[in-house]
Amino acid sequence: MIKNYLLLLFLFTSILTSQAQQFNSNNISISRSDLETNVYEKDSTANALVLYEYGKSYVNNQSFKLTHEFKQKLKILNRKGFDQATILVYLYNSKNKKEKISNINATTHNLIDGRITRTKLKESEIYTEKYNENYTLVKFTLPNIQEGSVITYSYRVTLPFVYKYKSWEFQGDIPKLYSEYNTSIPGNYNYNIKLVGKNQLFKNEAEVKKSCLEVGLGGSADCTESIYVMKDIPAFIEEDYMTTRDNYLSRIEYELKVFQGFDGVIDNITKTWETTDKEIKANNSIGKQLNKNIKKEALLSQSTLNEKDALKKAELIYKNIQENYTWNGNYQIFKDVSVKDLIDKKSGSVSEINILLHNLLNASGIAVKPILLSTRNNGLPTTIYPVISDFNYLVVQATIDNKTYLLDATNKYLHFGQLPFKCLNQYGRLLDFKNGSEWIDINSSVVSNTRYKVDLVLDKDENINGKVDFTTAGYHALPEKESYFSNASQHENYLTENNENITISDYAAETQEINSLDFKEHFNINYTTEKIGDFLYVNPFLFTFFEENPFKLQERSYPIDFGYKSGFMYYYKIHIDDAFEIIETPKSINLNLPDNAGKLLCTTSVKNNEIVVFFKLSFNKEIYVKEYYPYMKELMNHVVNLQKNTTIVLKRK
Numbered sequence: 001m002i003k004n005y006l007l008l009l010f011l012f013t014s015i016l017t018s019q020a021q022q023f024n025s026n027n028i029s030i031s032r033s034d035l036e037t038n039v040y041e042k043d044s045t046a047n048a049l050v051l052y053e054y055g056k057s058y059v060n061n062q063s064f065k066l067t068h069e070f071k072q073k074l075k076i077l078n079r080k081g082f083d084q085a086t087i088l089v090y091l092y093n094s095k096n097k098k099e100k101i102s103n104i105n106a107t108t109h110n111l112i113d114g115r116i117t118r119t120k121l122k123e124s125e126i127y128t129e130k131y132n133e134n135y136t137l138v139k140f141t142l143p144n145i146q147e148g149s150v151i152t153y154s155y156r157v158t159l160p161f162v163y164k165y166k167s168w169e170f171q172g173d174i175p176k177l178y179s180e181y182n183t184s185i186p187g188n189y190n191y192n193i194k195l196v197g198k199n200q201l202f203k204n205e206a207e208v209k210k211s212c213l214e215v216g217l218g219g220s221a222d223c224t225e226s227i228y229v230m231k232d233i234p235a236f237i238e239e240d241y242m243t244t245r246d247n248y249l250s251r252i253e254y255e256l257k258v259f260q261g262f263d264g265v266i267d268n269i270t271k272t273w274e275t276t277d278k279e280i281k282a283n284n285s286i287g288k289q290l291n292k293n294i295k296k297e298a299l300l301s302q303s304t305l306n307e308k309d310a311l312k313k314a315e316l317i318y319k320n321i322q323e324n325y326t327w328n329g330n331y332q333i334f335k336d337v338s339v340k341d342l343i344d345k346k347s348g349s350v351s352e353i354n355i356l357l358h359n360l361l362n363a364s365g366i367a368v369k370p371i372l373l374s375t376r377n378n379g380l381p382t383t384i385y386p387v388i389s390d391f392n393y394l395v396v397q398a399t400i401d402n403k404t405y406l407l408d409a410t411n412k413y414l415h416f417g418q419l420p421f422k423c424l425n426q427y428g429r430l431l432d433f434k435n436g437s438e439w440i441d442i443n444s445s446v447v448s449n450t451r452y453k454v455d456l457v458l459d460k461d462e463n464i465n466g467k468v469d470f471t472t473a474g475y476h477a478l479p480e481k482e483s484y485f486s487n488a489s490q491h492e493n494y495l496t497e498n499n500e501n502i503t504i505s506d507y508a509a510e511t512q513e514i515n516s517l518d519f520k521e522h523f524n525i526n527y528t529t530e531k532i533g534d535f536l537y538v539n540p541f542l543f544t545f546f547e548e549n550p551f552k553l554q555e556r557s558y559p560i561d562f563g564y565k566s567g568f569m570y571y572y573k574i575h576i577d578d579a580f581e582i583i584e585t586p587k588s589i590n591l592n593l594p595d596n597a598g599k600l601l602c603t604t605s606v607k608n609n610e611i612v613v614f615f616k617l618s619f620n621k622e623i624y625v626k627e628y629y630p631y632m633k634e635l636m637n638h639v640v641n642l643q644k645n646t647t648i649v650l651k652r653k
Helices: 002-020 032-036 079-085 273-282 302-306 310-324 339-345 350-363 474-486 488-497 626-645
Strands: 048-059 066-076 086-092 100-112 115-120 126-130 135-141 150-159 176-186 189-196 203-216 219-233 251-260 266-268 367-373 393-400 403-407 426-430 438-442 448-458 463-473 503-509 518-528 530-532 535-538 566-576 580-584 589-592 598-607 610-619 648-652
Touching: 032 100, 066 079, 079 086, 086 100, 086 150, 100 135, 176 189, 176 203, 302 310, 310 350, 310 393, 339 350, 350 367, 350 393, 367 438, 448 474, 463 474, 474 488, 474 518, 474 566, 488 503, 589 626, 598 626
Parallel strands: 048 176, 448 566
Antiparallel strands: 048 066, 066 150, 086 135, 100 115, 100 150, 126 135, 176 219, 189 251, 203 219, 251 266, 367 393, 367 426, 393 403, 426 438, 448 463, 463 518, 503 518, 530 535, 535 648, 566 610, 580 648, 589 598, 598 610
């Protein structure tokens, strides 16, 4: 009986709770519950919440311009969500055409003493400013914002760029209960429609409306009218080890494929790769520059010209470009590219530097091909059909003795065959003007490592001194090399400043080649132990790899993208003076990620008054799908805990 009563009480309480926390996500109208409810149970960390969002895009029957209508209802849950009451609308401009906004309406709704109050946005509170050459910013902040406020706002945008249909973002920085997008596309516009992101559509419906667009003289077009809906959309929260959010944010994008005029003329906007290859080949900034005849004798030393070994010759040419030409920070690859200007000015864009590298290697008898790619912060290029605007970078593939090397000469610290980290974005388009272009994988063949070897002695006076060997390799070595070779004394000072409790002396860098694959340093250290009562506490992790766990989300909806395989190793040996006895040593740990995709190992051994702590962390994949996230998060918790809380306990005899 008591059990039944408790069950009924639980069910009744659950019903009351669900009713009390039920927002109206069916439309933009305000319910009392919208104002009374101040918690979103599915995400307790949320500071604001979109209750309802609606968009509609269509071609206006009079102006024949694309019209986009937008409205949203948003709940402010706490003070940290106040910034969501500032609305920014970016309007695109070209030389002759510009987007225009109208019909801005915005209201703040509050519950004051049990009564719903409304405060409207004044027209004088709407500001317009030039954002940059391509965009105008329209900005307004809803008035009278309080904890618990609900804001509603709407506007209309007229877009003269029908070729670029209005995209729609279902997902944003805060969670959404309901997001709906309605489109009406005339039949003479044929778009590639791309749904991006992992969240599923709740509704995806389409129907044809006859003669929705009339142009006079009997001309008309049918329209495809579509409805797309998503519900309960989690906030997209950025975290370490990811590429641009645009790769994962749930949204719909449009790319015009074919336009058919009312006169019957067909314009194929989206090309095939076969057609695109021909256009690139004929392009003044790419194809024609790649075919420029280079007088290698005027640019290369005699020793380089006389080198018989193909790999050594390629490395010498690569190094020559690195040392003599400076990247000006310009990424453009399809406009204003001139190898001649680069040679004259000794400074140029990514394309100019790497096309010169391509041409010199080609003139020296080395098989080369250019690769178009998109950098990590630029997003993944579309693979279904050519979208040239997706690419923002050009590198070179060289084939020597049946082995391929991916080359970029814009950075003097890069090793031969090593691309900048920003280029490690999964795949690129290898251009071959004879046999046709193709997609190829872009990855690093070398595991990047960080290794410490610490060899110490604890003397009878409780002082610890010894030697540290520090080696970084691959991408881990790049910041170390850049720091040291740009300012060696500052690099040493930085090392000292970041280890305040340790005296560092006799620093030396063993590596002298600026573009070496690894970088080796060594120095001596001296410090005193921590003593509490009769016990001495020695922390073996004098140098740490991770100060905190980079993975903090409850759930991650996108991959962990390191960009390359990596490893971390720490070898610590300390000889204990006979004046002390060993009371406690660190416990060993051995953890593996599923499918042996990664490993954490930490062991301790004691022999003849010597304690050895060995730590090894390895990531055997460049990219981990989201299903690995809970395992990776747990693994990194152990890593951080080991570095912070591992202790050797000693006592004087």
